[in-house]
Amino acid sequence: MSRLGFDVFSNAANPLDGPVFICFARGMKLRLAATLCALALFASLATSPAAGPRLNVLHIVSDDLAARLGCYGDPMVKSPNIDRLAARGVKFDRAYCQFPLCNPSRASFMTGLRPDTTKVYENRTQFREVVPGAVSIPQSFQKGGYSVARVGKLYHYGVPTQIGTDGLDDPASWEKVVNPKGRDVDDYGMIERINLAAGATQTTTIKADALSGLGGRLSWLAADGTDEEQTDGKGAAAAIGLLEEYAKSARPFYLAVGYYRPHTPYVAPKPWFTMYPTAKIKLPGIPANLSELFPAAALSIQKKEELAMSDDLRRQAIQAYSAATSFMDAQVGKLLDTLDRLKLTDKTVVIFHSDHGYHLGEKNLWQKMSIFEESARVPLIIAVPGNQANGKTCLKPVELVSLHKTLADLCGIAADSKTEGHSLRPLVVNPNARWDHAAFSQVTRGANVGTFDKAAAKKKKGAGQIMGRSIRTERHRYTEWDGGRVGAELYDHDSDPGEYKNLATDPTQAKVVAELKTLLHAGGK
Numbered sequence: 166m167s168r169l170g171f172d173v174f175s176n177a178a179n180p181l182d183g184p185v186f187i188c189f190a191r192g193m194k195l196r197l198a199a200t201l202c203a204l205a206l207f208a209s210l211a212t213s214p215a216a217g218p219r220l221n222v223l224h225i226v227s228d229d230l231a232a233r234l235g236c237y238g239d240p241m242v243k244s245p246n247i248d249r250l251a252a253r254g255v256k257f258d259r260a261y262c263q264f265p266l267c268n269p270s271r272a273s274f275m276t277g278l279r280p281d282t283t284k285v286y287e288n289r290t291q292f293r294e295v296v297p298g299a300v301s302i303p304q305s306f307q308k309g310g311y312s313v314a315r316v317g318k319l320y321h322y323g324v325p326t327q328i329g330t331d332g333l334d335d336p337a338s339w340e341k342v343v344n345p346k347g348r349d350v351d352d353y354g355m356i357e358r359i360n361l362a363a364g365a366t367q368t369t370t371i372k373a374d375a376l377s378g379l380g381g382r383l384s385w386l387a388a389d390g391t392d393e394e395q396t397d398g399k400g401a402a403a404a405i406g407l408l409e410e411y412a413k414s415a416r417p418f419y420l421a422v423g424y425y426r427p428h429t430p431y432v433a434p435k436p437w438f439t440m441y442p443t444a445k446i447k448l449p450g451i452p453a454n455l456s457e458l459f460p461a462a463a464l465s466i467q468k469k470e471e472l473a474m475s476d477d478l479r480r481q482a483i484q485a486y487s488a489a490t491s492f493m494d495a496q497v498g499k500l501l502d503t504l505d506r507l508k509l510t511d512k513t514v515v516i517f518h519s520d521h522g523y524h525l526g527e528k529n530l531w532q533k534m535s536i537f538e539e540s541a542r543v544p545l546i547i548a549v550p551g552n553q554a555n556g557k558t559c560l561k562p563v564e565l566v567s568l569h570k571t572l573a574d575l576c577g578i579a580a581d582s583k584t585e586g587h588s589l590r591p592l593v594v595n596p597n598a599r600w601d602h603a604a605f606s607q608v609t610r611g612a613n614v615g616t617f618d619k620a621a622a623k624k625k626k627g628a629g630q631i632m633g634r635s636i637r638t639e640r641h642r643y644t645e646w647d648g649g650r651v652g653a654e655l656y657d658h659d660s661d662p663g664e665y666k667n668l669a670t671d672p673t674q675a676k677v678v679a680e681l682k683t684l685l686h687a688g689g690k
């Protein structure tokens with residue numbers, strides 16, 4: 166950008182702060198002038214719902230992706246495409262899911278309702294069974310005059326068993342849906358899954374004999390064939406086709422693209438595995454007295470077969486998860502390239518995040534259903550064309566439940582009055598803006614969440630199920646299990662980012678605990 170162009174733009178009010186008026190200086194290159202004009206036009210229209218053309222939205226969601234990416238400081242994982250989105254958007258370093266499991270998290274962020282409002286705490290209930298009148302993000306965009314479509318997993322799908330079906334979709338949300346299905350589903354017989362044989366002390370791998378059982382178990386495949394043959398490769402192709410259609414239309418679009426990787430089974434074509442030699446993979450250190458450090462409920466998701474993995478097997482799992490992450494990143498890159506090719510980049514808000522975080526052996530935990538940092542935290546990037554804060558990082562604690570209000574706010578449409586959370590727009594505009602909100606996450610214990618039997622639970626008054634609730638501020642995480650009756654945790658991230666020193670009963674922290682307890686019980690309302 167020329168010196169002149171920079172001055173003109175930077176002298177204007179921040180495009181997201183309100184209507185923008187730019188006088189183009191004589192001699193400015195026509196193309197630059199047109200670009201700036203478009204940016205200012207769309208950005209200013211974002212503040213005036215009654216106006217004509219609006220920003221499009223490309224909403225990309227990855228499944229089970231921890232904030233283990235290059236742009237989040239991971240020294241190993243290669244994610245050049247998500248990194249380039251971060252470079253032209255605002256990256257949220259402290260973004261959290263409301264429930265670290267697919268269905269509860271997705272029901273929450275797609276509606277903008279907290280899990281305690283949707284009452285979806287497991288992977289079986291379609292949210293409209295409980296809250297039939299809930300308004301989803303795409304419904305708000307439909308009301309706002311947008312074309313809306315999804316490709317792949319936005320609401321819950323059992324992965325991999327339900328790939329290619331509608332899963333727990335919400336038909337009212339969409340005008341068009343695409344359910345991609347690739348060779349990863351057909352290749353299941355080649356997938357390696359961990360197995361602890363009866364009487365054995367060490368876990369090995371065996372070939373999968375069915376799709377079922379892979380979704381919750383560490384499993385992987387360095388696949389034959391191309392990226393394009395995989396489910397996410399097919400999803401990318403379908404999304405590109407929709408973007409090409411939308412580019413010809415006068416209507417703005419909200420296109421949601423849900424990728425399935427790196428969810429188990431960690432399947433990616435072989436070249437992605439060779440990027441991560443197992444010899445170079447570092448394993449997290451595990452304190453010898455691990456079980457003494459935390460309330461039992463915090464660690465009760467540990468599985469025998471995962472505890473009995475050799476270091477070599479742990480490295481293989483991390484290699485495969487990383488390979489699946491980089492493969493998924495490449496599918497994100499295809500969408501960003503398409504926006505550029507179709508000249509939609511300057512007219513489109515791009516948001517990227519995952520449904521929850523993920524453990525890869527920290528505290529001997531794997532996968533999700535933990536409200537420690539690794540599992541509660543998600544990557545979140547919001548790129549708004551023309552935003553002066555693009556390229557910056559926001560350190561304020563934010564929640565996925567806020568995405569509905571945020572996207573509506575950025576595009577000048579109305580979100581339903583019952584929508585919870587807080588618009589992140591002030592932070593998108595200024596990542597250092599004052600922010601008085603914390604992030605809340607919750608998780609259940611004591612019931613088989615994947616196959617929660619509601620009738621049995623009702624009969625047994627909850628079947629012994631308890632809730633863990635956690636609040637994250639800029640500095641602290643505070644967690645209570647069953648209201649503190651079976652444990653509490655306090656971590657100071659200034660001195661303990663790994664969350665190993667539980668300070669909940671430290672007398673010097675009593676005031677901090679009291680303050681966070683009050684906030685936690687208020688629950689973000």
Ligand SMILES: [Ca+2]
Pocket residue numbers: 228229266267428520521
């Ligand atoms: Ca998930």
